[in-house]
Amino acid sequence: MLSTANITMQFGPKPLFENISVKFGEGNRYGLIGANGCGKSTFMKILGGDLEPSAGNVALEPNVRLGKLRQDQFAYEDVRVLDVVMMGHTEMWAAMTERDAIYANPEATDDDYMLASAQARERQAAANARAKERVAELQDFVRRFSANKSKARQATSRAKQIDKIKIEEFKPSSRQNPFIRFEFEKKLHNVAVVAEEITKKYERTIFQNFNLSVQPGERIAIIGENGAGKTTLLRSLLGALPLDHGTVKWSENANVGYMPQDTYEEFPNDITLMDWIDQYRKDGDDETMVRGTLGRLLFSSDDIKKSVKVLSGGEKGRMIWGKLMLGRHNVLLMDEPTNHMDMESIESLQIALEQFEGTLIFVSHDREFVSGLANRIIEVKTDGTLFDFGGNYEEFLTSQGQE
Numbered sequence: 001m002l003s004t005a006n007i008t009m010q011f012g013p014k015p016l017f018e019n020i021s022v023k024f025g026e027g028n029r030y031g032l033i034g035a036n037g038c039g040k041s042t043f044m045k046i047l048g049g050d051l052e053p054s055a056g057n058v059a060l061e062p063n064v065r066l067g068k069l070r071q072d073q074f075a076y077e078d079v080r081v082l083d084v085v086m087m088g089h090t091e092m093w094a095a096m097t098e099r100d101a102i103y104a105n106p107e108a109t110d111d112d113y114m115l116a117s118a119q120a121r122e123r124q125a126a127a128n129a130r131a132k133e134r135v136a137e138l139q140d141f142v143r144r145f146s147a148n149k150s151k152a153r154q155a156t157s158r159a160k161q162i163d164k165i166k167i168e169e170f171k172p173s174s175r176q177n178p179f180i181r182f183e184f185e186k187k188l189h190n191v192a193v194v195a196e197e198i199t200k201k202y203e204r205t206i207f208q209n210f211n212l213s214v215q216p217g218e219r220i221a222i223i224g225e226n227g228a229g230k231t232t233l234l235r236s237l238l239g240a241l242p243l244d245h246g247t248v249k250w251s252e253n254a255n256v257g258y259m260p261q262d263t264y265e266e267f268p269n270d271i272t273l274m275d276w277i278d279q280y281r282k283d284g285d286d287e288t289m290v291r292g293t294l295g296r297l298l299f300s301s302d303d304i305k306k307s308v309k310v311l312s313g314g315e316k317g318r319m320i321w322g323k324l325m326l327g328r329h330n331v332l333l334m335d336e337p338t339n340h341m342d343m344e345s346i347e348s349l350q351i352a353l354e355q356f357e358g359t360l361i362f363v364s365h366d367r368e369f370v371s372g373l374a375n376r377i378i379e380v381k382t383d384g385t386l387f388d389f390g391g392n393y394e395e396f397l398t399s400q401g402q403e
Contacts (some may be wrong), residue, residue: 001026001064002047007056009042011310012302016042020056035176036314036342037298041071071313071340131167138162177344179296180321180352184330186253188216192331192359193254198236198246205384206232209246212378212388216330219353219360221374221393228380230363231261231335237361238333250331257329261336261363263316267308273319274304280323293322313340321349334362338369367393 001024008018016039024030034040045051047058048068060066067088087093138158146155195212199205206229214220222230235241237248238258250256260266267276273294281290294304297318311319317340324332332353338346350372353360364370370377371393379387379396389396 001061002066003059004047005057005059007043007046007053007058009039009046009051010054012306014302015054018055034342036318036340036345037303037312039312041312042310128167131165135162135165135167138165176298177348178298178318178321180325180348182325182329182332182352182356182358184255184328184358186255186330187357188251188253188330188359190216190251192216192218193237193248193250195237195248196246198248199244200229200232200236200241201244202232207380207386208384210386212237214359214361216359217357218376219373220362220376220378221370222361222363222378222380223365223370224380225382226365228382230380233378233380233386234333234335234361234363254331255327255329256331256333257324257327259317259320259324259332259334259337261339263313263320266320267311267316270307270309272305273299273308273311276308277319277322277326280326282326282328285326290326293325297322314342314345317341318345330358332356332358332360332362334360336363336365338364338366 003021003023005021007020009016010018020043032040032043042051046053048066049058050068086096138161141158142155142162146152146159148155192214193212194214195210197209197211199208199210201208222233224230232241236243238256239248240258269276274291277290277294278287291301291304299315299318308316308319317337337349341349346366346369350369353373360373362373374393375391377387377389377391377393377396379389381387389399391399
């Protein structure tokens with residue numbers, strides 16, 4: 001149905017992957033897994049025809065239609081929902097586009113780990129444990145009765161059973177954990193931020209007359225259904241969105257760092273990783289320190305010469321972490337910081353935020369991540385109300401009659 005022949009992709013001196021030949025059969029479901037930056041998105045773009053490989057080719061059988069769901073969930077943020085759906089019908093969308101162009105012309109001229117992987121490893125580990133336990137039982141029987149004439153036959157039978165039991169060995173993982181540490185220069189002693197009677201409306205009310213006081217060291221998770229307004233609340237607190245009513249006032253000593261959900265606008269220019277991170281260097285930070293920060297985030301000496309334009313979603317996220325590390329912020333605002341991240345990166349981020357002694361306000365749909373960090377919960381509801389709960393996630397669920 002879909003096949004590749006000797007696909008190779010190379011950006012710098014080192015190939016991202018090479019000589020990949022694979023055939024995707026009809027009716028099967030394939031999962032593509034790997035660490036951040038290993039080339040998953042690049043390979044998918046090549047399969048979808050969005051990117052030309054350095055060598056090799058992709059073949060699609062006749063009469064096969066290829067559909068694509070790209071990684072960038074914000075690509076159609078400014079497009080009507082109906083129009084996005086209509087784009088799936090190529091001929092109709094082309095006709096509509098041509099029609100709109102004609103109407104707009106007064107002269108009427110022509111004119112995108114894994115959990116499934118992790119679960120599989122857990123199942124295999126459990127199977128190995130059972131197998132080892134069974135082997136131990138059989139070996140004990142053989143030791144006890146192999147010299148006993150009446151039991152010798154049974155001992156021989158059990159020895160043969162031992163030979164048949166297979167214990168799968170796990171290959172050592174090639175994955176690495178980034179080293180993340182968020183430090184700050186000035187400590188907050190009083191209230192970090194106060195929001196008074198804040199209101200934000202679009203076609204509906206997102207929140208109205210909401211009051212919030214955040215103490216230094218609090219770790220607040222903003223949760224809620226998709227589209228409820230979690231990002232709107234976070235950006236309103238940041239000051240990136242104008243309020244319809246009310247005020248937000250940060251402490252004079254607050255040094256706020258922000259990680260957006262959509263990292264696209266953070267990388268507008270075609271510059272190297274080193275040049276990008278260098279923009280956020282503070283006085284006294286030498287090049288060795290900046291390079292060391294990138295190295296701790298798993299970017300090699302070859303990687304830092306690459307353009308930020310070829311970074312994967314997970315790599316862009318790690319670059320934002322590097323920016324925040326250099327910023328030495330005593331307040332961190334993070335919008336879905338685990339998006340596009342592999343398990344090792346999520347684990348490292350959670351450890352770093354657990355050790356962070358500053359103030360944290362974050363949006364996340366990851367229940368485990370929220371459970372491990374938050375000591376206060378703000379639930380954004382679709383009816384325009386906010387529920388501010390002073391406790392951790394488990395206590396919040398209990399208060400709502402959930403488990």
